Amino acid sequence: MTTRRELVGTVPLAGAALAVASSFIVDGGSARAQQAPLAGHFHPKGKAPSQHTVNVLRQARNGLPLGDTRDLDEQKKGLIAPMEEMTIMADAGHVAWDMERFQFLDQQDEFDSIHPSLLRQSRLNNNYGLYEAIPGIYQVRGFDLSNITFVRGKTGWIVFDPLVSAEPVRAAWKLFQDHIGEGLPVTAVIYSHTHGDHWGGVRGLVDEADVRSGKVALIAPFDFMEFTVSENVYAGNAMNRRLFYQYGLLLPAAPHGYVGQGLGQAVSAGATGLIAPNRFVTEPIEAFEVDGVNMIFQNTPNTEAPREMNTYLPDLKALWMAENVNATLHNIYTLRGTLVRDPLAWSKYIAEALYRFGLEAEVLFGSHHWPRWGNERIQEVLRGQRDIYANMNNQVLHLANQGVTINEVHNVYEVPKELQEKWYCRGYHGSPQHNARGVIQRYLGFWDCNPATLIPLSPSDSAPLYVEMMGGSAKILGRGRELHDKGEYLLATEIVNKLVQAEPDNAEARDLLADIFEQIGYQQENPGLRNSFLNGAYELRTGISQGETANSSSPDIIRAMTTELFLNFLGIRMDSRKAEGLRFTMNLFTPDNGEQFIVELENATLTNIKGFQAKAPDLTLTINRSDLEQTMMGAKTLEAQIADGTAKVEGNAAILAALATTIVNFDPRFEIMPGTHGSAGAVALGDPYQAVPNKTIAE
Ligand SMILES: [Zn+2]
Numbered sequence: 001m002t003t004r005r006e007l008v009g010t011v012p013l014a015g016a017a018l019a020v021a022s023s024f025i026v027d028g029g030s031a032r033a034q035q036a037p038l039a040g041h042f043h044p045k046g047k048a049p050s051q052h053t054v055n056v057l058r059q060a061r062n063g064l065p066l067g068d069t070r071d072l073d074e075q076k077k078g079l080i081a082p083m084e085e086m087t088i089m090a091d092a093g094h095v096a097w098d099m100e101r102f103q104f105l106d107q108q109d110e111f112d113s114i115h116p117s118l119l120r121q122s123r124l125n126n127n128y129g130l131y132e133a134i135p136g137i138y139q140v141r142g143f144d145l146s147n148i149t150f151v152r153g154k155t156g157w158i159v160f161d162p163l164v165s166a167e168p169v170r171a172a173w174k175l176f177q178d179h180i181g182e183g184l185p186v187t188a189v190i191y192s193h194t195h196g197d198h199w200g201g202v203r204g205l206v207d208e209a210d211v212r213s214g215k216v217a218l219i220a221p222f223d224f225m226e227f228t229v230s231e232n233v234y235a236g237n238a239m240n241r242r243l244f245y246q247y248g249l250l251l252p253a254a255p256h257g258y259v260g261q262g263l264g265q266a267v268s269a270g271a272t273g274l275i276a277p278n279r280f281v282t283e284p285i286e287a288f289e290v291d292g293v294n295m296i297f298q299n300t301p302n303t304e305a306p307r308e309m310n311t312y313l314p315d316l317k318a319l320w321m322a323e324n325v326n327a328t329l330h331n332i333y334t335l336r337g338t339l340v341r342d343p344l345a346w347s348k349y350i351a352e353a354l355y356r357f358g359l360e361a362e363v364l365f366g367s368h369h370w371p372r373w374g375n376e377r378i379q380e381v382l383r384g385q386r387d388i389y390a391n392m393n394n395q396v397l398h399l400a401n402q403g404v405t406i407n408e409v410h411n412v413y414e415v416p417k418e419l420q421e422k423w424y425c426r427g428y429h430g431s432p433q434h435n436a437r438g439v440i441q442r443y444l445g446f447w448d449c450n451p452a453t454l455i456p457l458s459p460s461d462s463a464p465l466y467v468e469m470m471g472g473s474a475k476i477l478g479r480g481r482e483l484h485d486k487g488e489y490l491l492a493t494e495i496v497n498k499l500v501q502a503e504p505d506n507a508e509a510r511d512l513l514a515d516i517f518e519q520i521g522y523q524q525e526n527p528g529l530r531n532s533f534l535n536g537a538y539e540l541r542t543g544i545s546q547g548e549t550a551n552s553s554s555p556d557i558i559r560a561m562t563t564e565l566f567l568n569f570l571g572i573r574m575d576s577r578k579a580e581g582l583r584f585t586m587n588l589f590t591p592d593n594g595e596q597f598i599v600e601l602e603n604a605t606l607t608n609i610k611g612f613q614a615k616a617p618d619l620t621l622t623i624n625r626s627d628l629e630q631t632m633m634g635a636k637t638l639e640a641q642i643a644d645g646t647a648k649v650e651g652n653a654a655i656l657a658a659l660a661t662t663i664v665n666f667d668p669r670f671e672i673m674p675g676t677h678g679s680a681g682a683v684a685l686g687d688p689y690q691a692v693p694n695k696t697i698a699e
Contacts, residue, residue, distance in 0.1 A: 041256045045541045047515055049112045049522045052487025056523045061116040065421040070377070071327065075124045075370045080138070081179050082129035088143070088171045088270070096167040096270035097143060099128050101253040102260065111255045115525045121328070121428045122260035122527075124370070130175050133371045134363050137318055138180055140172035145264035145698050146197040146367045148172045149320070150180075151313070154292025156187035159205060160311075160320060161367045164197045164698055165270030166204030173205060187291040188217035191277065192322035192367055193308035194227040197264075197698035203273035211275050217290060220277040220307075221299050227306040228274065229561045231338065232697050233569050237666035239336045239697065245672070246335035248531030250538050256518075257534060262328055262428030262527045263368045267698045274556035281309055285356075298356065300349040302342050304330055305699075310349070312357040319361040319378065323699075324350060325385045327369035328428035329415075332392060333438025334699065335528045340442035343435075347390035354382040381424055388425040391416060392432070396439040405448035406440040431526035460674065463501035473499055477508060484516055489523075492516045500540075504675030513673075514540035539676045544669055558633045563588075563595055563625060566632055567608040570663065578662040579604040584655045587617040590625040601659065619655045623647035 037044040049057075083099075090096035105122050114122075128142035136152040148169060149160035162169050177183065186206050191199045202218075210216040232239060244250060247267075251257035260266070281297040288295065298310040304323045311320040323330070324346065332343045358364075364378040365371040372381050396413055404412050410433035419425040427435075447454060456462070470476050476499045483492035493516055499509040514537040521533030567588075579601060588597040588608075598617075599608045627646050630636040638656060641647035649656075671677040 038256075042252045042254050043256075043538065043541060045511065045514065046256055047518055050487060050519055052489075053519050053522050054112050056487075057112065057115055060523075060525065063420075064117055064120075065423065068421070068423060071124060071370075071423055074372060075127055077370075077373070078132035080130045080132055081175060083140075083142070083171075083175060085171075088168050088268070090165075090167050090270045092271070094269065096165060097171075097266075097268045099126070099142065099265070102126055102265050104253070104255065105259065113255050113522045114259055115523065115530070117426060117525045118259060118262075118428065118527060118530065120423075121262055121426075122265070124327070125260055125262075125265050127370065130172075130179055131370075132180075133365050134316060134318060136316060137313075137363070137365065138176060139365065139371075140176060141370065142265070143168040143172045144197060144201070144268040145261065145266060147369075148201075149365065149367070150176055151293060153187050153290065156184040156291060157181065158188040158190065158290055158293060159186055160190050161192050161198040161322075162189060162205050163201035163268065165268045165272050166201045167270035168268045169201035169204030186216060188219065190290070190311065191218070191220040191224060192311075192320070193221065193305040194224060194231065195305050195323070195697070195699045196228075196272065197267065198323070198367055199228070199274055200272035200698070201268075201270070202275050203271070206275065208275045211278055214278060217279055218275060218277040219279045219281065219290065219297075221297075221301070221309040222280045222282045223307050224280065225276055225560050226562065229557055230565055231306055233561070233565060234572055235337055237668050239338075241668045241670060241672070242336040243697070244539075245532040245535045246528045248527075248535050250542075251531065251534055256522075258531065260527060263326065263699070272554055272556075274554075274560055276560070296357070298349070298353060300324055300346075303346040303349055304341070310353050310357075312353075312361070314357075317360055317362040319353065319357050319364045321350075321353065321364060321366045321382075323367050324353075325364070325366055325382065326429070327424045329388050329425055329430045329432070329435070331430040331438075331528075331699070332389070332435040333430070333441060335434060335532060336697065340438045342442070343389040343393040343439060347386050347393065350382055350386040350389070354379065354386065358382045380422075384419060384422045384425050388415070388419050391419065392435055392439055396436050397443060400440055400444060405450075406437050406444070406446065407448050407453075409436045409440055410434070427526045429526075429528070431524075431529055433526075434529070459501045460504075463498045466495075466498040467502040470495065470498075473503060473506060473509065477512060480509075480512055480516070484512065484519075487519075489516050489520045493520070500674050506675070510540045510673070510675050514538075536673055540673050543676045544671065555629070555633060558629050561632065563590060563597070563628065564608065564610050566628075567597060567599060571606040571608070573664055573666070574606045574659075574662045575664050576604045579606070582658055582662070584618045584652075584658075585614045585616075586655060587613045587620040589613070589620065589622045590628060591622065592624040592626055595625065606659075606662075617651060619649060619651035619653065621647060621649055621656075 038046050038048050086098065086100040087095050088097040105119065105126060110116065111119060126142065131139050131141060133139060138150045139147045141147045144163040146161055146163055148163050151158040151160065163172070189202060189206060206216045211218045247261060248258045253259065281299060284299050286297045293313060294315050296312040296314060300308045300310060308322050308324060310322050310324060332341050358379055360375065361378050362375060363371055363373055364381060372378050396409055399409055399412055413432060413436040415425065415432050467473060467476065476495050480492050480496040496509060496513045496516060499506060500513050503509060517533040517537040517540070521530045521537065524530040524533065583602045586599040588599055595610065596613050597608050597610050598612045598614050599606070623641060623646065627641060631638050631641060638647065642649055642653065
């Protein structure tokens with residue numbers, strides 16, 4: 001199995017670039033000469049940072065708390081052994097992990113195309129090896145987006161958060177055993193939360209049989225299995241598409257491209273899997289021994305993830321803050337798309353951890369970044385992280401209560417100076433801008449309450465009028481270039497975007513908008529914002545692929561998906577417009593787990609209700625849940641299940657065929673920027689666009 005970036009990585013970029021270059025034509029109507037490709041830029045249309053951008057970054061540098069160098073010491077502290085091999089191979093034969101491509105970050109002091117604060121963070125994330133947090137607690141860092149942590153138990157090792165995929169986990173385990181592990185086995189695994197970078201590599205470490213037999217304890221917060229998949233299913237195809245923007249999936253690691261994800265350098269591309277826990281932490285606070293180590297678990301639902309928990313090890317005075325406390329402001333709103341998180345709850349759970357455990361803890365560690373040592377430093381970090389989320393919640397609502405809208409708040413809200421001076425409150429994952437808008441979205445929704453924006457025309461419908469009123473494309477291009485050349489990039493975006501919306505085939509307009517986006521991208525401290533602008537520029541310049549997309553399912557993820565979730569998603573996949581006039585009532589019974597559903601299609605809407613059976617259904621379908629999984633994965637059709645007797649039907653089986661004609665396979669290659677669909681020289685994207693429910697998303 002390969003992940004998105006890995007497959008993108010297999011695309012011969014040079015070849016794609018050549019294809020673009022060969023279709024280069026100097027626009028007849030353009031007064032501007034086509035610039036030569038910039039040496040060192042990965043794209044033939046790529047531009048250097050302008051003097052305006054260079055000035056913006058220089059000024060940004062002056063505002064950074066560069067005198068506080070504690071991160072640099074903490075990140076290095078406790079290094080036992082660096083990882084010597086720069087790549088980790090996947091069993092499938094491709095490269096699962098590649099740190100070589102991030103070495104450029106350390107090869108010069110500054111880059112005029114990378115925000116100095118982001119560069120600093122990405123350099124810190126270049127740590128790559130085995131570290132001691134305190135005697136008895138070790139971390140392998142830089143093998144994936146997340147860390148893997150080993151805690152000495154009485155008879156073996158307790159593992160926190162086994163990365164995204166199995167191969168990096170095995171490499172981490174080997175490095176650990178070579179230096180520290182004493183050949184002792186894994187006795188317990190703790191999943192801190194539901195995101196894929198905290199459990200996906202578990203099969204690299206333990207056998208499922210040992211979990212089922214109870215030999216290995218596998219501990220997770222309550223409702224873990226439900227929430228591992230549910231967060232990403234309903235809007236999953238759209239999220240996958242949007243990940244190309246947030247994570248810059250088409251951009252090579254390079255000074256003008258991808259420079260890391262803030263939380264870590266990237267997401268590994270090995271084999272992912274999921275083993276169900278055999279113990280859940282259900283109480284708000286629960287204390288028990290894990291392989292002889294006293295642990296106090298604090299459930300923190302609806303914070304960074306729908307289900308998450310912190311853990312305190314009182315005998316070691318060691319506080320594991322999962323992904324609730326990081327060396328960054330985290331996402332309240334995630335650009336790939338998500339339900340907006342609850343920053344007030346998040347802040348309060350950190351405050352609770354501070355007062356329950358943080359007043360005596362001597363080491364603070366988590367699933368991303370590096371530990372903090374000494375109670376004073378720990379309290380400072382906990383208080384700062386508590387306050388950044390509380391401040392965003394409170395101050396944004398303060399502004400909203402004074403009339404500031406979702407369309408203004410990112411220009412009005414400012415992180416307090418005291419928090420700006422704390423590196424770990426700066427926006428390397430969440431940005432103050434998109435988080436501020438997210439808070440308003442959470443409480444008030446999308447509407448700014450101006451009726452003009454209540455039922456607006458679609459951009460492509462309103463844009464032609466703007467273009468006409470502005471005097472046509474030549475005038476817009478001229479003024480757009482002026483604004484671009486003056487460094488007024490956001491203003492330039494306003495008018496050139498209108499032209500691209502009105503005239504998707506206007507290559508000159510698309511190229512100018514790409515140039516504008518690129519400069520805005522270079523100026524961003526936040527990698528999600530940077531990647532979004534640079535990926536937008538990339539797609540405007542190159543177009544998006546119309547090639548085949550691969551579609552494979554991870555059996556572990558399908559198994560974790562409830563039948564109800566599957567049926568709900570079926571209702572989303574059904575195109576209501578194709579179901580007009582259809583009507584049926586179906587009973588579904590899965591004997592092996594005893595679940596019953598009524599599935600009903602009427603009013604062009606597919607619904608289901610668990611725990612009920614209709615008295616006179618049009619059809620009764622009986623199939624074991626374990627067999628249904630084959631159909632859920634796409635391995636075996638329902639027709640085949642019926643034909644060989646695996647599934648039994650009573651009543652009108654033609655209903656299933658009628659239903660099938662209404663079900664759509666989502667295509668993730670939909671266009672975001674106008675005029676980018678099926679462009680010549682487009683990069684084949686393949687598996688990156690794999691739609692859920694096959695995968696979960698790392699964060
Ligand atoms: Zn994570």
